[in-house]
Amino acid sequence: MGEASVKTLETRTDVSSPTVTEHGTRPEPDAALLTRLRAPRRPRIWFEVLLIAVSYWTYSLIRNAVPEQKAAALANADWIWSVERGLGIAVEQSVNHAVNSVTWLVVGMNYYYATLHFIVTIGVLVWIYRFHPGRYAATRLVLFATTGVALVGYYLYPLAPPRLMNGGHFIDTVLVHHTWGSMASGNLKHMSNQYAAMPSMHIGWSLWCGLTIFAVASAPWARLLGLLYPAATLVVIVATANHFWLDAVGGVLCLAFGYAVSRAWYGSLPHRLPRRPVHTGPHPASALLNRFRRA
Template identity: 75%
Template structure:
């Protein structure tokens, strides 16, 4: 009388690992590059500082083609008149008649353009790290394509037009801080009004706050900021409203670039950066179901 033992594993097949596909590996590299990462403060400060320095250098290096810029300004002004929407001069004179208001708008134009934009970047960095890189990409792409506009289409602001009655509010009220007029005007290209990055950046700030802030009052303030900026750039005779349209087009381009790279708009990405665990190159550990289903031992005897 003997006893034999047979080991049997039901419903399981030997799995032979297949070599990794080059295509899948390439897709994995792209996925890792696109995946949101926790931003590093030193890198972001360096990147933003270097980018703004490059932007200012290129923008101010664009030839100040005065004759062409004035000609383009005349065309824009006549186009707005043909549309029945040439309201810049009326707004400029109305605001200039109220000293405290126009001086406030001059300081608004000179300072908030930078302060609010940096503030939103810091807020995204601290509160929305998973969306920070995609949002920053929108801003950078918007600014980059604006440089192309400055080069291809030099445009004088309304305050520098010939034969018109626009008031240069900075010169008239001797407002400090603006590089568009006064003693600082030679440090900045005066004929780079199209597109308006005051609108491009302020609308970026407003949309980021509107889509990502939780409190309703913050969302409302986010939308009011670019609307007020539009009033300011027109009232101070620094831009036509069509320049604002150019800024919006540049921002749309920035969102498109970010969407193509990250596969989603910033507000659709996770708010926080998910921690990724490093897995070994060996086979994956058995699942709980596999551990519970051990090979059966069948005994048969004669």
């Protein structure tokens, strides 16, 4: 009886005693809040739709607001082309002309370039949201950070795509075959910054899709398709003369930055997080907002 009372007392004491760190101090409330903010939670569909819509609108607004520095963009394109020739990888023109000679193939690539960039990316986001909610926020952060740092590249390094080079003899496949494709061709050219080719977000986004599918999918055929998608995208952006090989390298570097940001915030790569979120209660950001409202 006495031992039971002592154990009960000890248990109550342990529960009610404050958490003590290795330095003998109680953790700061702000640190605890930050820890809870970084914990993956079940995403809310209305918030995600709103966030993605606002983020893409902001991205497009900033991207198109970057001054179109034509002279610098053309000079940078000449420099990129000379570097690739020096490295022995300047085969974009040969690929462009070879694909352009096969009408059905180049037309298919034009529509691939114009549509799958958005369709597949949104599809992967929806898939992760639906079947891997615990990994969704971290995966989304990779995409957002990748896209955000790309804006810095557009501002600091204006670059004309191969099809706009002076004397480059590249073929603008959208104009030649009268297909709807590049936002920088035809009647759509005034809606988009034509000199934002570095880095290539077609590569950044497609590689994000491919790596996400490969890391998370269980079916071998799905994982294989995940790897083939960015490879096919690389061929398309070169064949349609929308990007140099080195633009793709820029996209890969942006994606690496995105993964670094996500890992720093969540403490792990997205695919290593639990499939189902551990925390299911209200997001701590709500309490933070309420604190500011009362202040």
